[in-house]
Amino acid sequence: MAQAGDYRILHEADLRDYLAGVPDLNALLGGDPAVWPITEVGDGNLNLVFIVKGAKGGVAVKQALPYVRLVGESWPLPLSRAHYEFLALSRQAELAPGLVPALLHHNEALALTVMELLEPHIIMRKGMVAATQYPGFVDDITTFMARTPFFTSDLARSAAEKKQGIAAFAGNHALCKITEDLIFTDPYRVAEQNRWTAPYLDALAAELRDNMELHVAVSRLKLKFMASPEALLHGDLHTGSIMVTERQMRVIDPEFAFYGPMGFDIGAVLANLLMAYFASAGHERAPGDRQAFEGWVLETVEKVWAEFARKFLDLWRAGATGDAYPASLFAGETGAARLEAERQAYMQRLFADAVGFAAAKTIRRIFGLAHNIDFELIEDSKKRAICEARAVRLARAMMLETAAFRTVADVTGTARKLRDWMPELSD
Structure with missing residues (x-):
């Protein structure tokens, strides 16, 4: 030993x-x-x-x-x-x-x-700052996102197996505590390690600290994070934890792994793609020179959810061997139809979770401790603040008005509308 x-x-x-x-x-x-x-x-x-x-x-x-x-x-x-x-x-x-x-x-x-040694792979976030498109990303990431949670959930595992899985990762609470503080708590209070693009976002930072509706919404997400061990999660699944070539992807760095709500990992991926979209304007060398890349990013957001949902549902229909939704309760045509309706409702709830968690992940990366190079490498601080404020406006709506985002197209459609919105910044 x-x-x-x-x-x-x-x-x-x-x-x-x-x-x-x-x-x-x-x-x-x-x-x-x-x-x-x-x-x-x-x-x-x-x-x-x-x-x-x-x-x-x-x-x-x-x-x-x-x-x-x-x-x-x-x-x-x-x-x-x-x-x-x-x-x-x-x-x-x-x-x-x-x-x-x-x-x-x-x-x-x-x-x-x-x-x-992954070669010639690079960190995906660095490639996206350079406006690189990755055609193989959607298929690979959605396979990872569907298979890992499905096969560690109650849909595929017996109750005993699932509890053994939870127990195996229960000791990783120190990493969970980092997430609980840095994502769901610190950006909404005065915290020593918070930072943002000052002075331009000072008023927005103050609004986060004062808005009780946001505090309620993020606290509900925090409770779900702490109290919903649905499946094994990566725990920090973003474009900085993904290495890519144009045709191949590898997920790295799952040290935050634990059993939690499936929507957390999904929301993390969507949030980081959306942040790359909003940051893109700050990396333009000439107006419109990243238009094709930005279109690809939003198309990727839509495809990530659509392909994840399709693959997850296919796994559920073909391999639901867990103790949840026992087949004996859904016999015959009537039972099969009712179970399919329940699957669709399950996915709608999962999407709502992903929307909320994506919002929390976005706000944390702009006002918390560790930021994204998508924004940080924008040298002009005022231009950076404009890009960040657009992302925060979308995130705020996603957190407070989650029910209004029924489909992933609602998310990307709102992002498009905010692409050229000019926020009022602090002086």
Whole structure:
């Protein structure tokens, strides 16, 4: 059994020695370990990430730090998150094969995981800032989004199996607490780590703190997040946790994995696509030069929901082996018709959840601790604030008037109307 004292942060020399001492990894990399190039590439908020290349091949190495990297040692964080990430990747590889990186090695004591090196993949968010379109994204992400939650839900699992799954991830509460605070609480109160594009969004930030209807709406979402263990979630599924080529996609970084409401992951994907859409105007070199990209983004939003719903329903119709909706209660033509109507109602409720969670994810990325480069790389701060205010206006409507967004076309239609809306900004 690994002991807590076995942990140490592996810097380049330590990492080289460690990898050389694992026979399978040494053979995979090949050549003289002394000359393996090792590059630290972690640009996230929590961990160290290294790329190591040898004469024969390369690997990606991720090591959890005992604190939040973005903030420093003043914010400690349990190393156990590496265990839950490894567990989630293992489960996702079974349920959605080929859509997560292959696992090569894991050391729980060191909170270290070695994975396949994804090349020539890049972080999707970076590609979207450059207005790159990804034709294969919809099919891949919707397969991942449909299969992972369906096969870990009560629709496909017995009650006992489902509860065992919940128990396996229940210890990841420290990462859940980050989400509960940073997404559902801090943007709506005075919090030390909040920031926004000041002074232009000062009035909007104050409005978030004062609007009791928003506080009620986001608190309902927070309760659903905490109290609805519907299925295994990635927990941080956004365009910064997806690596792509034009034809291939891999989902990475599921260290926030837990059992929660399915709409949370779906909403996260939709929110990040919508933020990319609104940020696009700030990256224009000439008016209209990103029009084709923006059209593709909104088309992608629509297709992501439509394809997810189709695939999820197909799985439900073909493989509902769980304890929910027992077949014995829906026998005959009348029962089959009633069950199908219930499936459609279920999907409508799921869409409403996704709309609300997308709103919360958007607001958090503009007023909370960790922001998106979609907006952050817009150098002109006033132009950035205009783009952000448009996204917030949509998010505010989605959170307060969720019932008005009955279809994904309602979401994209409202986004189009706000594309050139000029907000009143603080001076």
